[in-house]
Amino acid sequence: MRAPFRRSVAAWIRNGWPSPPPLPLRRRGADGLIPIDGALSPSSTSGWADRPVTLDLLRVGNQLERMGEHLRDSRDGRRARLDLARAWFQASASSWQKLADMARASGRTCAAPTEPLDTVHAAPPALPSYEVLASDGSSIEPDRHGLTICALINVGLVRLRYGDSPFAALSNEPRLYFRPEELYVEQAGGRVLLQERLLDARRSVAEMRALGQLADEPSTIDAPRVALADGLLTIWRQDWAGAGADEVSDQLGQALDAIRGRGLPLAAYVSNPHGHLLIDTLRMAARCQYGQSGCEVECSEVGCAFDGLIDLSLYDQLKPGDRSGLLQAAGRDADRHGEHNRSHFFYVHVGREVARVEVPRWVAEDNELIERVHSVVVDQATRGQGYPVALARAHEQAVISGGDRRAFQQLVAEALQRAGMSAGLSEKQASKNLRAV
């Protein structure tokens, strides 16, 4: 079957299958329609294959074919490992307390059940009225090759109210970081530019602070409220150990405390979750020795039988609206943002997928709040046709499009010019822009 696949890719590149390539733009010349510079000449017969392409799709196609074969070959093995994990899940369902004690005592990052593993909570009745607050963020990273080094975080804010007095408010809050103390963090005696994960962490702090501010705005109706965040409630990572990132971690803790102080139940939502904290707990329960003697699962020499599995696979018994039993994050760093904010989570079937919902400890320990979060998450995903509408709107408010990014760079240039600063791109960036031949 290789040859037909390769031929189809080659044909696609050559002919533009399945849809034909776009017609070249034309403008009116003195002698009628002429192709715009760089577009194909009318006499060209081979389509867009004539244009220089840096990505060799034909060669990628070969590799994609091998990837498909690899996935097909590993499917059976994965299925067997999944059956094994499910068997451990069922076997440990009733002995959840033992499992939890082991998880907490291990010091490893894993999940400690707080109720029988196979617990299923049906969706609580829909709330007749409620208010949901949500935030999401987007950022522009500092660019060493740009005009100047600065970062931007844009936070989208959403307030939606349902019931007899429906209401909606969408807004966004951009913040520019340009002072050295904002742009650099200490690491091993040196200074590291605020980018990638550190910038993501700063963005998470901004999102949580925004939720707290939203909660402060007065509401005209007395309806139950829930705050929704995108992703996780924890930002601490082991690889930050030397990064002196305690400051940003503490800031997140303070933002979470502020939300708790306002009594606003908070939940963080993950679509298509790939977490494996519970799998890691089951691996410990199986006393996996990675192929050595004493291993109770059938590990091979190259890896553990639980490798590559995710918690989501264990919850295929959930029906639309159902949520799983509650699990508590365990590990040395679990209380890094404060004991009250220790992450707890459950899986919930929102109609089209099973999502992961994380709540802080103070919410997890209040059954009324957990039920409220469950009800709101399911209702939001129903209204959003698969994904909570408040988070979708927050994302739309936060997202910085390619056009916005270009406009931002233009504004930076103008601001520097007004300030009497001469600034230029690095030679690398200038070279990229020019693309001289």
Place this chain on the structure above:
Amino acid sequence: MSLQSPNDQASRVGEVIGTAISTFQGQCLRLHESPPLGALVRVRAETDLTIYGIVVGAFTDGLDVGARPIPRAADGMEDAEVYHNHPDLALVLRTCFDCLVVGFDDNAGIHQHLPPTPPPIHYSIGMGSSDEVRGFTRTLDYFRMLLGERSLPTEEVLAAHIRCAATARERTVADETAYAFRVRAGREVAALLRDDHQRLITVLQRIRPTAVDERPRARLVGETR
């Protein structure tokens, strides 16, 4: 005669979001609240320049480029209930309307030809008041501009505009009844489309006076036919 009046909030129906010398596009202040097809609208461009346009089309789409409306009615919930249950929709959808420029007022008087400059972007678009509509439609030279716009359903737009202008005469003490205006407008259209019987008939069928056109208004202005 000049018709210029200050922009007041009550008459504001939208904001200019696209502009050219002969057309402009407005975004409605509220979703689905477009001025009616054929309505006379104005943009106060400068202190002494008011640009007039006629609404020639309207549409509703997603505010974000690429945002695509999807069906949301379900379980017996439909129409206005969809918006009740999704209050965010009013903020992520928009209604816009297209206008054809038909003249301007520069304090020296009304001119029924293109203005010297296009309406400024982001300026307010106001509905023409009954006085403004009656003033602007005293002469109907701009009908030729409307009928010459081949990219539009011009007969429908012109007929809608004539009905709107007639309505402006129903609502006020007018020196010309709605009926009389329809007759005058019909004659103007007949002169312009004398070589195109089909288009003429299309317009005349759509501006035919109704019983409502005369009685109350005729009494109101003390006129008889």
